[in-house]
Amino acid sequence: MASVTLSEVRKAYSGFEVIHGIDLEVQSGEFLVLVGPSGCGKSTLLRMIAGLEDITDGTVSIGDRVVNDLPASQRNLSMVFQSYALYPHMTVRKNLAFGLSNLRMPKDEIARRVADAARILRIEELLERKPRQLSGGQKQRVAIGRAIVREPQLFLFDEPLSNLDAELRVQMRVELASLYNRLGTTMIYVTHDQTEAMTMATRIAVLNKGNLEQVGTPYELYNHPRNLFVASFIGSPKMNLLTGQATGQGIDLSGIGRLPTRVAADGAVTVGIRPEHLALDGSGDIAMDGTITLVEYLGSEIFVYVDLADGHNLLAQAPGNAQFKRGDKVRLGFKANDAHLFDAAGNRIEAKA
Amino acid sequence: MTATAMPATTAEIARAYREERARRAKRAGLLKHVFLILTSLIMVYPLLWMLSASFKPDNQIFGSLSLWPSTFEWQNYWEGWNALPVSFTTFFWNSTVVTVLSVIGNVISCSFAAYAFARLEFSGKTIWFALMMMTLMIPYHVVLIPQYILFLNLGWVDTYLPLIVPRFLAGDAFFIFLMIQFFRQLPRELDEAAMIDGCSPFKIYWAIIMPLSLPAMATAAIFSFIWTWEDFLGPLVYLNDMQDYTVPLALRSFISTDGVSQYGPMFAMSILSILPILLFFIIFQRLIIRGIAMSGLK
Numbered sequence: 122m123a124s125v126t127l128s129e130v131r132k133a134y135s136g137f138e139v140i141h142g143i144d145l146e147v148q149s150g151e152f153l154v155l156v157g158p159s160g161c162g163k164s165t166l167l168r169m170i171a172g173l174e175d176i177t178d179g180t181v182s183i184g185d186r187v188v189n190d191l192p193a194s195q196r197n198l199s200m201v202f203q204s205y206a207l208y209p210h211m212t213v214r215k216n217l218a219f220g221l222s223n224l225r226m227p228k229d230e231i232a233r234r235v236a237d238a239a240r241i242l243r244i245e246e247l248l249e250r251k252p253r254q255l256s257g258g259q260k261q262r263v264a265i266g267r268a269i270v271r272e273p274q275l276f277l278f279d280e281p282l283s284n285l286d287a288e289l290r291v292q293m294r295v296e297l298a299s300l301y302n303r304l305g306t307t308m309i310y311v312t313h314d315q316t317e318a319m320t321m322a323t324r325i326a327v328l329n330k331g332n333l334e335q336v337g338t339p340y341e342l343y344n345h346p347r348n349l350f351v352a353s354f355i356g357s358p359k360m361n362l363l364t365g366q367a368t369g370q371g372i373d374l375s376g377i378g379r380l381p382t383r384v385a386a387d388g389a390v391t392v393g394i395r396p397e398h399l400a401l402d403g404s405g406d407i408a409m410d411g412t413i414t415l416v417e418y419l420g421s422e423i424f425v426y427v428d429l430a431d432g433h434n435l436l437a438q439a440p441g442n443a444q445f446k447r448g449d450k451v452r453l454g455f456k457a458n459d460a461h462l463f464d465a466a467g468n469r470i471e472a473k474a
Numbered sequence: 475m476t477a478t479a480m481p482a483t484t485a486e487i488a489r490a491y492r493e494e495r496a497r498r499a500k501r502a503g504l505l506k507h508v509f510l511i512l513t514s515l516i517m518v519y520p521l522l523w524m525l526s527a528s529f530k531p532d533n534q535i536f537g538s539l540s541l542w543p544s545t546f547e548w549q550n551y552w553e554g555w556n557a558l559p560v561s562f563t564t565f566f567w568n569s570t571v572v573t574v575l576s577v578i579g580n581v582i583s584c585s586f587a588a589y590a591f592a593r594l595e596f597s598g599k600t601i602w603f604a605l606m607m608m609t610l611m612i613p614y615h616v617v618l619i620p621q622y623i624l625f626l627n628l629g630w631v632d633t634y635l636p637l638i639v640p641r642f643l644a645g646d647a648f649f650i651f652l653m654i655q656f657f658r659q660l661p662r663e664l665d666e667a668a669m670i671d672g673c674s675p676f677k678i679y680w681a682i683i684m685p686l687s688l689p690a691m692a693t694a695a696i697f698s699f700i701w702t703w704e705d706f707l708g709p710l711v712y713l714n715d716m717q718d719y720t721v722p723l724a725l726r727s728f729i730s731t732d733g734v735s736q737y738g739p740m741f742a743m744s745i746l747s748i749l750p751i752l753l754f755f756i757i758f759q760r761l762i763i764r765g766i767a768m769s770g771l772k
Contacts, residue, residue: 173666
């Protein structure tokens with residue numbers, strides 16, 4: 122197990138900077154998920170930690186050693202790739218053993234580790250097959266097996282589940298989580314899927330356009346997003362956003378009414394409210410009239426899309442047994458306490474008591 | 475279906491359509507095959523003519539139109555083998571040495587160069603690549619004389635070195651380009667996985683890229699074999715002693731300057747000279763097929 126420290130890490134491709142100085146501390150034994158929209162630099166960051174990508178500026182340390190100039194194979198880490206990257210001409214057994222034999226490990230030690238990994242991942246009966254004879258889930262297991270036989274101090278995952286179908290993805294998510302509990306090794310996991318991030322992470326690092334927006338536990342990110350980007354990126358369905366003007370008496374939401382919440386400074390604010398906090402019976406500290414444009418039925422819950430008179434579109438969540446249909450007039454409401462407030466620059470502000 | 479039929483069941487309608495489709499497919503198939511067989515006959519006619527000529531006595535070769543020899547002159551083969559001052563055993567051996575070494579040289583050196591272009595970073599890569607591609611556009615005959623002078627100064631004329639050494643120096647841009655294209659479609663994540671697994675760039679080439687590129691290697695080997703085996707100009711320029719002749723040069727020697735040519739034995743030897751190519755192709759085309767079956771990484 123090892124900690125990973127990034128300090129002032131930058132990456133530029135022929136002068137064009139894509140990662141703008143990231144500081145991040147990954148604690149030993151932590152499951153850290155790097156999440157962000159595509160093109161935010163999360164994979165690049167992971168590949169810099171792996172040693173597959175040069176570091177333009179700043180330092181990457183694994184344990185207490187700066188690894189900037191250390192080749193990937195000497196960083197004592199394993200990586201699972203999005204496409205699995207199994208060697209197509211080798212059997213599963215050879216795929217697992219390849220890295221170990223490059224380390225000139227004794228044959229019986231290799232055999233022991235391959236057998237252990239195969240047992241943990243339940244791929245024992247697949248050892249003599251070639252990758253093309255495996256299903257997606259099996260390939261995924263072999264790819265993970267190839268990572269764990271090395272018994273590294275750090276695991277890196279680059280969107281490992283994105284090639285699987287939805288059902289298998291959920292299953293592999295559970296297996297990865299239990300593998301983490303079993304090995305306790307430091308893991309850094311890249312995904313664009315915030316459900317994966319929320320369910321597996323000890324802590325999540327949210328990236329956007331090469332900047333680190335927030336690092337925190339899933340609970341912190343969901344309940345105390347530091348800025349508008351994190352607020353709207355974390356949470357599915359998305360947070361509703363309303364624009365307003367803060368005055369001494371409260372926040373005037375244009376065309377809706379006044380939210381009795383006072384903030385330190387007057388000026389433009391954005392009020393965010395999660396769909397599950399929008400009541401469809403008009404209860405709460407503010408009420409808004411609207412018309413239902415779409416109802417999505419998910420079984421245990423429904424998503425109700427509402428057009429407000431002033432043109433805002435809001436999304437509310439209700440229990441699955443609620444009776445709503447398109448065209449219904451509804452009155453939405455929410456409690457001032459549930460609202461997230463952001464200033465004109467998009468940073469979180471707290472309400473005055 | 476006939477118009478008088480009772481309202482047909484779905485099964486009957488489906489069967490009628492099925493049968494109609496099968497009939498149409500059969501007719502189209504027949505037409506296609508007649509056409510293909512006719513064109514194939516035109517294509518292989520010269521080969522058949524040569525095969526038949528190799529069995530005919532000299533006076534019948536240009537005299538009779540029949541493809542089927544009236545008598546089979548097997549001795550064309552025995553005579554042909556020893557018709558020249560040097561036996562064909564020597565010529566086939568010479569050709570084999572030159573060809574095998576050329577194929578090995580081409581496959582190894584061109585795949586090295588291709589790996590460098592496809593995967594490694596080095597300064598001036600695009601310029602080198604452009605230069606390499608430009609050599610594709612220069613006809614062999616243009617460089618023939620400068621090359622001859624070069625090899626003459628090196629003292630290599632009358633040896634096989636001018637025919638073999640350039641093959642080990644990645645001289646054939648066509649093969650390099652072919653392999654670059656093939657290497658490029660191998661996912662880079664394989665290289666990266668191998669890097670993490672502790673491979674040097676050479677080990678990545680040797681353990682990952684090379685085994686996955688058998689189809690490209692086989693293609694290069696086949697073409698390299700055919701082109702070297704049947705190369706006439708190269709040996710003609712560099713080899714003067716009949717003891718060193720390759721098969722194509724030896725075949726040319728049948729047409730003697732004094733006007734008396736032995737056509738029967740020449741055609742017999744021509745037939746023998748294409749057998750190695752056929753054999754080589756049959757062996758290596760399996761690799762091409764196996765290589766195609768190996769794709770499908772995801």
